[in-house]
Amino acid sequence: MSESEKDKMVKIYILGEGFDVPAGSTIVTAMEYAGFQLTTGVGCREGFCGACATLYREKGDYKLQAGLACQTVVSDGMYIAQIPFVPAEKPIYDITKLTPDIDSIKTLYPTVFRCVSCNTCTKACPQDIEVMDYVQALIKGDIAKAADLSFDCIRCGLCALRCPSEIVQYNAGILARRLTGRYLLKKSPDLEPRVKEIAERKFDKELEKLMRTDKEKIKKLYYEREIKLG
Numbered sequence: 001m002s003e004s005e006k007d008k009m010v011k012i013y014i015l016g017e018g019f020d021v022p023a024g025s026t027i028v029t030a031m032e033y034a035g036f037q038l039t040t041g042v043g044c045r046e047g048f049c050g051a052c053a054t055l056y057r058e059k060g061d062y063k064l065q066a067g068l069a070c071q072t073v074v075s076d077g078m079y080i081a082q083i084p085f086v087p088a089e090k091p092i093y094d095i096t097k098l099t100p101d102i103d104s105i106k107t108l109y110p111t112v113f114r115c116v117s118c119n120t121c122t123k124a125c126p127q128d129i130e131v132m133d134y135v136q137a138l139i140k141g142d143i144a145k146a147a148d149l150s151f152d153c154i155r156c157g158l159c160a161l162r163c164p165s166e167i168v169q170y171n172a173g174i175l176a177r178r179l180t181g182r183y184l185l186k187k188s189p190d191l192e193p194r195v196k197e198i199a200e201r202k203f204d205k206e207l208e209k210l211m212r213t214d215k216e217k218i219k220k221l222y223y224e225r226e227i228k229l230g
């Protein structure tokens with residue numbers, strides 16, 4: 001390797017073993033460059049699916065950091081440990097038998113009441129969600145607010161991973177959004193006919209066409225689509 005090529009490389013450590021990888025790579029691309037075949041712990045590679053939660057430590061910094069491997073850029077001397085998954089309590093429930101209030105939270109996610117307001121979850125969130133605030137909304141029984149604040153959650157689990165009270169914020173957030181969707185939001189007049197059309201497979205041909213379309217064209221179609229407001 002020439003000197004100029006070496007300048008463009010950084011040394012990272014994956015589970016203790018050192019690898020030279022191109023500077024500017026994300027953890028995912030750096031691991032692949034190092035020869036790892038990632039069959040789990042990665043999905044969309046765009047920061048949307050939440051599959052690639054990773055722990056790392058930067059050179060000279062004792063703090064353990066957490067982030068999405070597909071979005072976090074490597075740095076020289078970085079130590080990386082991928083975590084296969086975040087175990088998370090997920091009770092089974094029948095949404096039609098619940099009420100959109102604090103009783104559902106007490107029954108299904110009593111752990112949220114252990115929140116000590118440390119805000120660690122908010123700092124860990126790669127989506128910049130005010131995680132502690134939605135947990136606090138759940139504690140107050142403000143289901144609509146919790147649903148609104150947690151809306152952009154991608155279920156990466158990093159908030160739960162760092163929580164000293166072992167709360168599974170993101171699953172409780174899903175419950176809030178489900179309760180809001182079922183009981184608190186105004187019904188859209190378009191919803192039922194659209195679901196019926198989907199069940200009748202009206203859009204299958206169009207979807208097949210989209211599946212064969214390249215990504216750039218899909219992005220263009222998405223951003224130029226007509227949006228019906230109100």
Ligand code: SF4
Pocket residue numbers: 050124125126127128129131152153154155156157158159160169170
């Ligand atoms: S709220 Fe938690 S699970 Fe959702 S994106 Fe943020 S850190 Fe990930």
Ligand code: SF4
Pocket residue numbers: 114115116117118119120121122131132135159162163164165166167169
């Ligand atoms: S990390 Fe846990 S205890 Fe701390 S604010 Fe978030 S939910 Fe509460």
Ligand code: FES
Pocket residue numbers: 041042043044045046047048049050051052068069070071
């Ligand atoms: S692979 Fe989907 S968020 Fe990283």
